[in-house]
Amino acid sequence: MSKTQTHEFDAVIVGAGGAGLYAALEASSIPGNRTAVLSKLLPIRSHTGTAQGGIGAALGNVEEDNPEWHAFDTVKGGDYLVDQQAARILADDAVQAVYDLENRGLPFNRTLDGRIDQRRFGGHTRNFGEAPVKRACYAADRTGHMILQTLYQQCIKNEVAFFDEFHIVDVLIEGHRCAGVVALELATGALHVFHTKAVMIATGGFGRMYRTTSNAYANTGDGPAVLARRGVPLEDMEFFQFHPTGIRGMGILITEAVRGEGGILRNREGERFMERYAPTMLDLAPRDMIARAMMTEINTGHGILGDPSQDDYLHLDATALGADVLAKKLPDIREFCQTYLGLDPADKPIPVQPTAHYAMGGIPTDLDGRVTADGEAGVYEGLYAAGECACVSVHGANRLGTNSLVDLIVYGRRAGRHMAEFVRQADLPTLPGDAATHAEMIVKRSDKKPQPGQAAKIRTSMRDIMMDSVGVYRSGAGLSKAVEQFKALRAEAQDVGVGDTNQAYNTDLLEFLESQNLLDLALVTAASAAHREESRGAHSREDFPERLDERFLCHTLVTVEDGSIRFATKPVDTSIWKPKPRAY
Amino acid sequence: MNVVLRIKRYNPETDSSPHFEDFKVDVQPTDRLLDALMFVKRHLDGSLSFRKSCAHGICGSDAMTINGSERLACKTLVRDVADEEDAVITIEPLQALPVQRDLMVDYTRFFEFYRVVKPYLFPAQHVDKGEHLQTLEERKKFDDVTKCILCASCQSACPVIREGTDFIGPAAIVQAARFVFDSRDRGIGARLDVLDAANGVWPCENHLECTRVCPRGIKVTKAINLTKREIKTFKEGGHQNV
Numbered sequence: 001m002s003k004t005q006t007h008e009f010d011a012v013i014v015g016a017g018g019a020g021l022y023a024a025l026e027a028s029s030i031p032g033n034r035t036a037v038l039s040k041l042l043p044i045r046s047h048t049g050t051a052q053g054g055i056g057a058a059l060g061n062v063e064e065d066n067p068e069w070h071a072f073d074t075v076k077g078g079d080y081l082v083d084q085q086a087a088r089i090l091a092d093d094a095v096q097a098v099y100d101l102e103n104r105g106l107p108f109n110r111t112l113d114g115r116i117d118q119r120r121f122g123g124h125t126r127n128f129g130e131a132p133v134k135r136a137c138y139a140a141d142r143t144g145h146m147i148l149q150t151l152y153q154q155c156i157k158n159e160v161a162f163f164d165e166f167h168i169v170d171v172l173i174e175g176h177r178c179a180g181v182v183a184l185e186l187a188t189g190a191l192h193v194f195h196t197k198a199v200m201i202a203t204g205g206f207g208r209m210y211r212t213t214s215n216a217y218a219n220t221g222d223g224p225a226v227l228a229r230r231g232v233p234l235e236d237m238e239f240f241q242f243h244p245t246g247i248r249g250m251g252i253l254i255t256e257a258v259r260g261e262g263g264i265l266r267n268r269e270g271e272r273f274m275e276r277y278a279p280t281m282l283d284l285a286p287r288d289m290i291a292r293a294m295m296t297e298i299n300t301g302h303g304i305l306g307d308p309s310q311d312d313y314l315h316l317d318a319t320a321l322g323a324d325v326l327a328k329k330l331p332d333i334r335e336f337c338q339t340y341l342g343l344d345p346a347d348k349p350i351p352v353q354p355t356a357h358y359a360m361g362g363i364p365t366d367l368d369g370r371v372t373a374d375g376e377a378g379v380y381e382g383l384y385a386a387g388e389c390a391c392v393s394v395h396g397a398n399r400l401g402t403n404s405l406v407d408l409i410v411y412g413r414r415a416g417r418h419m420a421e422f423v424r425q426a427d428l429p430t431l432p433g434d435a436a437t438h439a440e441m442i443v444k445r446s447d448k449k450p451q452p453g454q455a456a457k458i459r460t461s462m463r464d465i466m467m468d469s470v471g472v473y474r475s476g477a478g479l480s481k482a483v484e485q486f487k488a489l490r491a492e493a494q495d496v497g498v499g500d501t502n503q504a505y506n507t508d509l510l511e512f513l514e515s516q517n518l519l520d521l522a523l524v525t526a527a528s529a530a531h532r533e534e535s536r537g538a539h540s541r542e543d544f545p546e547r548l549d550e551r552f553l554c555h556t557l558v559t560v561e562d563g564s565i566r567f568a569t570k571p572v573d574t575s576i577w578k579p580k581p582r583a584y
Numbered sequence: 585m586n587v588v589l590r591i592k593r594y595n596p597e598t599d600s601s602p603h604f605e606d607f608k609v610d611v612q613p614t615d616r617l618l619d620a621l622m623f624v625k626r627h628l629d630g631s632l633s634f635r636k637s638c639a640h641g642i643c644g645s646d647a648m649t650i651n652g653s654e655r656l657a658c659k660t661l662v663r664d665v666a667d668e669e670d671a672v673i674t675i676e677p678l679q680a681l682p683v684q685r686d687l688m689v690d691y692t693r694f695f696e697f698y699r700v701v702k703p704y705l706f707p708a709q710h711v712d713k714g715e716h717l718q719t720l721e722e723r724k725k726f727d728d729v730t731k732c733i734l735c736a737s738c739q740s741a742c743p744v745i746r747e748g749t750d751f752i753g754p755a756a757i758v759q760a761a762r763f764v765f766d767s768r769d770r771g772i773g774a775r776l777d778v779l780d781a782a783n784g785v786w787p788c789e790n791h792l793e794c795t796r797v798c799p800r801g802i803k804v805t806k807a808i809n810l811t812k813r814e815i816k817t818f819k820e821g822g823h824q825n826v
Contacts, residue, residue, distance in 0.1 A: 050640070114717035140727075154704055499631060
């Protein structure tokens, strides 16, 4: 193995998506702060770039709106597991955050009078649920692409130091003080120690645990998995969102904006079945409700094939939108359909099925992005998290469309600001003498001789189990079995080696490390789902179909230690709105 | 159907020069070429090296040369490049960028050219509150070039760059155009030292290869020509954004 190098910075951000880049902008705007961004990808390849439909903010450019309605929708959409002050901050700060992005060059679509245009999205309503509201600011159907580009451009302007293709292997924590990270450099195979006053984890999601997902290959939850190995608890891992409209079989996302612009879901009889499930919001009900409605239609023989034993699907009918609206407002969606399905959505319905999309849970943080320890035990000093890998919690049990981008921008910025202020005052902590030892051990394990196809077999099993037992509908028996299966797969994975023994650009080793991370997160996701004996938001238990506030109006904290899984709870902030039954 | 992936391989630690290696794989005509490459990597040879991420044509990671033409492997279906049983699909790294390993190329210089055109907004005015106003017409003027994903397909296909010149290349100019034609920007003057230099916009000879291969369908050559014209206009004192 190559020699380990050590670098010294004031702040290190891991991940170069929306949250990481916004934090980098904040951190680098204070003169003298030495800030570095590590990304396992090349510039602007991060998954934020694939976000399509819009970013929610109550600008009121098109019709009356206000942030309080946005905050309420967020809380109700999250089935009251949202921390309500966090949701207020999200909705209040979203307005200025969107203006900031525009002022920095983001090319939003415009209204006739030259302002930022807005459109409808699921679960976003006027006056506490009366009717859909136009709240999503958008740049055609490449809003995330534009956000990622704009933030990266600004980072270039601020001369942020980037370490591209550096993969996080370990975080250095002594007591409750973070002292840096250890990362693998893809180009050389060398480990690098980054000794720093503060670390922010912004590594994004981990949808690759599932067979059918909208997520990129890179979404392997490296940040949460690395922290969990260091004893940091993870929050609300049982809540994983299925987006209703993934392209059949492939999982490629078809934005909710298609329905926001007037698209309709239909079953094999051509019926607009959402009329029976959500009479007010119809096809713009929250994603968890629509995904369940779709699975129910499929399971009762109303899928397009009419056969639940097959991988059945439904139709998203956008033909009423017409070629002109599709070209102007949804050009990429039209192109995806033409490329991957050989059809034009102006003429034919799109075959869709729910696709694993977004982790509501993740690394627990306070309102400033500081990672919090078990329950009341305070924060980890110098350790931050933001974006999909974090859990503030503004998404609760189910995230509303557009709120992922809002979360990145609002909490990426808040965490970045807090971290910048912290490093201005903090001393550089002592670097542990054996800083790279743990990371060396993790990378070393891969030296075992591989058996052909074994790694692929483990990965396939994990993704199938997640899909079949930890998907839209779950049961106690299925979840318990999944937990045992993941324990066995983790044990088996200990003996899988890496065939590629070269140092330079060893993507085989990278995949090995990513698979370990996914397996760890699959285990805690299934275990947390087994632990929560109720149905709430995206977590739907066939054996416990009701929401049980008396027992479960609380966040789950899960820790894995020496193979045993420990649970704790954390109270939910319900200081503004009293939990009510959820109807749309 | 069965197809043969004929992949150009190079391992800097063991090979003195690149060579081709064949992999026979069983695929569906509607599979992405990236799916076929992933099958090879996960089941036949874990050392096969290439980049990938989003797998649906947005992140720009998997640009490569497929049957002689620059394409994204995730936006190319098997049926697009193979029409019969046992068809051979030739897969090589991008041209004109140094090869790191197998299908991975070095983007360092590419991103340097991107950075020097100052690809960020020089705001025409400070906005105290709210947004800049921009008409639909003004917004439309630079819409096409906002689609660029910096995959470097255009760079690879450009005959001028392939000759080994220092031309900054189509992608950097597209990124500059994205701001030069934005009504909110006043940065053309600040970009002139790069764009108007000998290796700036002028080496482009309108071969149109960049436009032909762009996986985002950007009219790249047109953007370069418009930028050339805008530079002339600006130097004559007439740039509309000043």
